[in-house]
Amino acid sequence: MTNVSVRLYAGLQDLVGSRDIRMELPAGATIEQLRERLGREYPVVEALLPSLVCAVGEEYVPPEHVLADGDHVSLIPPVSGGR
């Protein structure tokens, strides 16, 4: 199994009501699988998933990135932008 902690920021934290959640995924699970699981377990997050990117180890990672046991994953909503 791959146990990861998932950190939520900004509006995501407000929606879920927690800064950190823990998830247990099959060994070899990817970011894409984490995202699918998140959408199922936290339906309030589902509409936001298409605009979220994930970071592991302080770096953005693509959907095919394979998670390791103990990883800290951050869910990054669109960043502040502004003119």
Add this chain to the structure above:
Amino acid sequence: MTNVSVRLYAGLQDLVGSRDIRMELPAGATIEQLRERLGREYPVVEALLPSLVCAVGEEYVPPEHVLADGDHVSLIPPVSGGR
């Protein structure tokens, strides 16, 4: 007669050795006549005259500007520029 005071800045002051000089010009004299007189009376200034502009009353004035008695004229070398 038109008595004017002439203020010198930067390299001009160094060349002439004075911040202010007084000049007596004919009534109705223009900036152009002041410049010619300066070139004659202060030969060290002559080479710089083409790049000097004059100001009266805190405003740049063209060569045909007519001086009034008591005017304060400033001789403005090329300003600091720089990149």
Add this chain to the structure above:
Amino acid sequence: MFAISREPLDPLPLVDAVRCDESGAVALFYGVVRNENQGRNVRYLEYDAYPEMAIKKMREVADEVRAQFPVTGVGVLHRIGRLEIGETSLLVAVSSAHRAAAFDACHHAVDRIKQIVPIWKKEVWDDGEEWIEGHVPEVWPGG
């Protein structure tokens, strides 16, 4: 100098940090909280960040700026937490021998910060609030 802070930002140490004796110009950008956005009265802003990654991404922006412009120094400070109207959320300082590069590089740095640094803001209005959705950071295949 790259930092995320809950305290008011001080521009003077930042400018000192980016200036060196080869610098003839420093461009310093302040992002400040204004009282209006898209027709709504803003009461205050709340900033959230992923601080460790934000600092890493600020450094990447600085590296990018140093590679693209002839600069002599780059620094970034961002404040988080609650900020009132008129308070400074972002300071970006860039020094260069000459002014054109300082301006261009600082402007580019601010644009890039707002594209890739994981910081978020919530606008609080008289009648509601919203986390502003800005730019989706690009993700390169392979991380």
Add this chain to the structure above:
Amino acid sequence: MFAISREPLDPLPLVDAVRCDESGAVALFYGVVRNENQGRNVRYLEYDAYPEMAIKKMREVADEVRAQFPVTGVGVLHRIGRLEIGETSLLVAVSSAHRAAAFDACHHAVDRIKQIVPIWKKEVWDDGEEWIEGHVPEVWPGG
């Protein structure tokens, strides 16, 4: 805020003066004394000015900037006298609702200041000195 001063320049009151609650960005430019120009070691600079006219021309530059860019404030401070390497000779602050206008307007203001404001600098090197000849101000017929 527009001033010519023999004392070190303080950016903080200038930024306060140009910012208002509609400002979302402030671009602050520092002109600083660098240790080299055109291959010569600079020991220090000496600035001279026609202060009353310099302030009048700074205000004209600010009016021009306000007419050309959507800014919420403009201010300029210039130091004169002897300045050592690393000291600030010029501060130009421009605020705007958004950053692009703040950067563009501030850059334009600095360019124009260096074209029309009657201020001069002397470079003092190890082996000599020279008053730098920059830009001849345009004179409009009729004053």
